[in-house]
Amino acid sequence: MPSRLPLALLLALLPAGSAVAAQSPPAPDAQANSASARGETLYLQRCAACHDHPHDRIPPRLLLGLRSPNAVVQALTHGSMRPMAAGLSADDLAALATFLTGRAPGEEPVPSANHCAKPGAPVTVGAGDWPVIGQDIGGSRFQSDPGLAAADLPRLSLKWAFAYPGGASGPVQVAGGRVFLASGNGQVHALDARSGCGYWTFDTGRTVRAVAVAALAAERGANDRAGVFFGDDQGVVTALDATSGALLWKTQVETHPLARITAPPAVAGGRVFVPVSGMEDPLTHDPGYACCTHRGSVVALDAQSGKVLWKSYTVEEEPKPLPKTDKEGVQHFGPAGGSIFTPLGIDTRRGVVYAATAEAYGPENPPGTYSVIAFDAKTGAHRWERQFMPAQKDRARICHEAGESDCRNLFSMSTQVMVHTLPDGRDILYAGSKWGWIYALDPDAGGEVLWQRKVGEGGDLGGIMYGPSADTHALYVPVADTIVLPPKRAGGLAALDLATGKVRWRLESEPALCSWQPGAPARCENVNACDCSSAKAAATTAIPGAVFAGGWDGHVRAYAAGDGRLLWDVDTALPHAAVNGIEARGGQVGGYPVVVSHGAIYITSGASAMGRPGNALLVYGIE
Ligand code: HEC
The missing domain is CATH 1.10.760 (Cytochrome Bc1 Complex; Chain D, domain 2)
Known part of the structure; x- marks a missing residue:
């Protein structure tokens, strides 16, 4: 160093x-x-x-x-x-x-306001919408009513493009004929789903990544008025009226100076559940830093008032001064860590909110880190938690094999916990890790592992990032593995049997086709030296007969659900004139899933702190 x-x-x-x-x-x-x-x-x-x-x-x-x-x-x-x-x-x-x-x-070129000519109809959430990041609150990312067939995919063409002002920040959500998104300049926008004209813009003055759209009231009724809910990089949660963009409430849910909210909230039964993460991890290597005091948490708020109903930490024990100071005399603290970077999974049948947690900060691995935790939706109590950490004696070898520079992060749980019902009526949970394992858990047996399968090498920016999707046949697991040495290939896609984890088909990633880097090597062996990789580091999306996967090479590809045959491939890094008057140009497609709603495919490209940035929302349809 x-x-x-x-x-x-x-x-x-x-x-x-x-x-x-x-x-x-x-x-x-x-x-x-x-x-x-x-x-x-x-x-x-x-x-x-x-x-x-x-x-x-x-x-x-x-x-x-x-x-x-x-x-x-x-x-x-x-x-x-x-x-x-x-x-x-x-x-x-x-x-x-x-x-x-x-x-x-x-x-920088300034986008135009692009106002819609008429005010929009009141927004409610209905069938065929994609209101939350997981499509449903269980996080299946399966659109059962997509408004187009898998056979139509080769005929898709670009309908409109929007340039996220200040760069793409997060994915879109679609509800009530509108598209909701957060842009890199700290704005939240409501656009018309057909034309991309703008109904309203709300300036947050913060960094917001992803929003959720849901009814404000717990019970469905004549007035199912929808709200737009989001957290920001300063630990504040905001609710807006989805129709007008008016501010409904704002609540500070965490005051730690390094706290932030990266994933969108989950809303169910009139409650907003917020996953809280932190930025303390880059500081853990610094000998002069009083490491560490930030713990991940889930906060439940009342959807109508924003009142805090409960707050529950992932690591339940409070950080205390540790007995030893380091050689520079700095007092350290612990336990800490267990950030929640991914969306929460909601289990309405059991009244549970599931969170996947990341690494511990400091020398210990306290309960609540590297875990799946089941929080009681009413009280926030941990109903159960399960840590996914290999035995101490195996860790160093595993980290070496994965080429991981920082052994702690490798074992972080890195996907939304999916709550899924099998065809025989049994419920099952799925969660994945940066080490490349996908686990199927029994929600009625304290998260007991029903099966587990390793689908990726794991490592820095590797393993499974953000999450799979599931239809009634298979679990479609994206594999990131951004940095691998030949003959291994970056990433890929695995379709696993839902009940047994048996591999139905497995694709290697295609050679990377980065239009920003013609003649790029087929593999990115060092992401610091090139930014062209075919890693699949975005959540997948399923519709009947097809599965969509975004690539770090800027391509989004759709494959046949039955055998993984390529059905559609689009390069999102090419420039397009956007409805708001400036050029939309994507970059890496990472993190967030493709959104399919009412016959349209919404792709956000370039929204990632880690990959090649871009500002494109590209909307495809037939006719
Ligand atoms: C202690 C390590 C550290 C230092 C020092 C640091 N950064 Fe970062 N930076 C990070 C990490 C980690 C991320 C990724 C953040 C994330 O996960 O969203 C990042 C992300 C960023 C991003 C993308 C942010 C986003 O929201 O997409 C920018 C821009 C950036 N850094 C600029 C800077 C600049 C300029 C400085 C110096 C003033 C700086 N950083 C200092 C660790 C650091």
């Missing part, structure tokens, strides 16, 4: 100091002006320690530079990089953005 500024200093709100790291990477463009030179100095002081040494979720500098300058400023002022930019002035931030992207924040 090169010499670097202790990261704890960054958090101590120090103003930009005088020390400059010895290393001096070349400026991105030959005409570095003075803002850019200032930006470089700040970058070396504040950012290079992480972004010049990317691992896990830290994106390489190459990819930061492909963002819009405003998106960089947004991340530093309102987003996840807020703590890293503490004490910097607006000029400093502009200088950093100019250095990284080669453009000043003011130089």
